[in-house]
Amino acid sequence: MKRHLVLALFAALSLSAVNSGAEEEKPASSAPVQIVQRIFPVKNVDVRHLRDLLGIFGVNIVANDEPRVLAVSGPKERVEAVAEAIRQLDVPAQPRRNVELTAYMIVASPKASDTGSLPAALDSVVKQLKPVFAYLGYRLLESFVLRGREGENGSTMGHAPSPSLPDAPEKVDYEFGYSTVTVSPGDAPRMIRLDGLELSLVVPIPRNSDPKTRDFHYVKGRINTDIDIREGQKVVVGKANVDGSDSAFFLVVMAGVVE
Numbered sequence: 001m002k003r004h005l006v007l008a009l010f011a012a013l014s015l016s017a018v019n020s021g022a023e024e025e026k027p028a029s030s031a032p033v034q035i036v037q038r039i040f041p042v043k044n045v046d047v048r049h050l051r052d053l054l055g056i057f058g059v060n061i062v063a064n065d066e067p068r069v070l071a072v073s074g075p076k077e078r079v080e081a082v083a084e085a086i087r088q089l090d091v092p093a094q095p096r097r098n099v100e101l102t103a104y105m106i107v108a109s110p111k112a113s114d115t116g117s118l119p120a121a122l123d124s125v126v127k128q129l130k131p132v133f134a135y136l137g138y139r140l141l142e143s144f145v146l147r148g149r150e151g152e153n154g155s156t157m158g159h160a161p162s163p164s165l166p167d168a169p170e171k172v173d174y175e176f177g178y179s180t181v182t183v184s185p186g187d188a189p190r191m192i193r194l195d196g197l198e199l200s201l202v203v204p205i206p207r208n209s210d211p212k213t214r215d216f217h218y219v220k221g222r223i224n225t226d227i228d229i230r231e232g233q234k235v236v237v238g239k240a241n242v243d244g245s246d247s248a249f250f251l252v253v254m255a256g257v258v259e
Contacts, residue, residue, distance in 0.1 A: 034076045040083065042068045044092050053089065057082050096150040098258040099181050099192060104234075105142040105174070105199075106250040107163045108135035119143075125234050125252050133239075135248065146176065147258065153179050153196075162204050163247060170204035170216050183257055189231040192255040198224040199251050203242045221249065229255045 042050060051063040051070060059074030059082060072082050104122060108129065118126065118140050126138050141160050148154030155177030162168050179196030201221040206214050221242030229235050237251040 035074065036076045036079050037071070037073045038079055038083065040070045040072065040086050042070060042086070042090055044090050050086070050089060054082050054085060057085070096152075097183055098147060098149055099183060100256050100258050101146045101148075101154075101194075102254045103144055103146065103176055103199075104140060104252040105160060106252060107139055107141045107247055108133065108250060109137040109139075109247045110135055112136035122234070122252065125236060129236065129250065133248070141172070141249070142174070144176070148178075148181060150181055150183050152181070153177065154181065163249075165204075165206060168204070168206075168214075172204070173202040175200045181255075188257065189233075190257060192229050192231060192257070193226070194229065194253075194255070195226045196224075197227055197237065197253070198222065199238070199240075201240065201242055201249065223249075223251050227253075229253060231256050 047063045047065060047068045047070065051061050054061055054070070054072075057074070057078050059072055059078050061082075062071040063069075064071070070086070072079050074082075104119075104125075106118075106122070106125075118138060122138075122140070129135065129138070141163060142158070144156060144158060146154055146156050155175065157173070157175040159171035159173055162170055162172060176199050177196075178194045178198070180194075182193040182195075184191040184193075199222065203219050203221065204216040205219055206216055208214060219242045221240040223238035223240055225238060227235065227237060232254065234252055234254045237253050239251075240249045241247070242249065
């Protein structure tokens, strides 16, 4: 019995020595990772979108809408990186600027006698058109102003005199609009981008020349494009032939930021 007890003690000591040696061979363990928890208020941006962006830091993030906070848990260094990212991202949005468009609908004719009075502001535009198109007469059919906000759409509609019969009760119906407007950063003159810019026309065309029995049919025309306009610059956006004659409509647009 004693012999078995001695053997057991020797075995236990040997095992302890082996374990001790194994522990001595292990490298020194690194310092434990410090886990911290913090709550960050979110003042300016969408709290859930911000949470999704911050997911790249590999920490636990819980977003709450009311109150608008982010609860963050993770290693201290990563949570500090999250705090710095929130400081840079949670900032007030730039105020959206108001943009004013001035549009001119010009009728061009092959006859110089059809030239009517044009605003002096359009002289430079006509000088650009004459070398390109075989029109001798230019007159202003209609002009209007449309003001909208950056990032939003805008539209207007109205009536203009018939290009072939200015005194007739039948009018040209028009709709003008755009899907969105964007302003480049920086100081003036800035670039103003108009996406989905469109002018739609419904033009009355007389079937005969007798004022007493005059009848009309209606023809549709459209100008549609995306365009960049330098602030204060007048740009010929497009041309449409809709009345069956040699005349044409030109759309000229000027854009500017309302400070």
